[in-house]
Amino acid sequence: MPTPASAVLADIRRRRKIRQAELAERLGIGASYLSQLETGARRMPERFIERMAVELSLSEGERKALEKAARISLRHRTVPTNASPEEYELVDALWEALGRLGSNQINAMRFVILTNTANSTEGSMDP
Known part of the structure; x- marks a missing residue:
C-alpha cells in the first residue's frame, strides 16, 4: 500500500514528466529500487531526499513536503522512555x-x- 512518502515522490516525478527509469538513472539508483520507494515497499532514506532535492532542484516547499511525508511514513517507532x-x-x-x-x-x-x-x-x- 502506498505511503505518504511514496505518494509525494510519485507526484513530484509525474509533475516533472520524468519516467521512473530516467529518474533512477539521474539519481544513480536502480529502477526497481525507485519503484519500491514509489509503492511504499521501501523506506525513504534521508540521503535519497537530499539527492532528489539537488538533482531535481526541488523547491523548499517540495523538499519539506517530502521530508515530512518520509517522517510520517515510518512504520516503526520507539515509545519515549518518559512515557507513562x-x-x-x-x-x-x-x-x-x-x-x-x-x-x-x-x-x-x-x-x-x-x-x-x-x-x-x-x-x-x-x-
Missing part, C-alpha cells in the same frame, strides 16, 4: 486499531492531540 503506563496502553490500542480506523475517528484523535499539544505549553495536558 497510560501512554503505553494508548499506543498499544492505537497499534491494534491501525488499518481499521475511519476518517471521523482519525480526525477526532487528531483534534484532541493537537488541542492538547497547543495547551501543553500553558501547563499540564490533564483536564
Whole structure:
C-alpha cells in the first residue's frame, strides 16, 4: 500500500514528466529500487531526499513536503522512555486499531492531540 512518502515522490516525478527509469538513472539508483520507494515497499532514506532535492532542484516547499511525508511514513517507532503506563496502553490500542480506523475517528484523535499539544505549553495536558 502506498505511503505518504511514496505518494509525494510519485507526484513530484509525474509533475516533472520524468519516467521512473530516467529518474533512477539521474539519481544513480536502480529502477526497481525507485519503484519500491514509489509503492511504499521501501523506506525513504534521508540521503535519497537530499539527492532528489539537488538533482531535481526541488523547491523548499517540495523538499519539506517530502521530508515530512518520509517522517510520517515510518512504520516503526520507539515509545519515549518518559512515557507513562497510560501512554503505553494508548499506543498499544492505537497499534491494534491501525488499518481499521475511519476518517471521523482519525480526525477526532487528531483534534484532541493537537488541542492538547497547543495547551501543553500553558501547563499540564490533564483536564
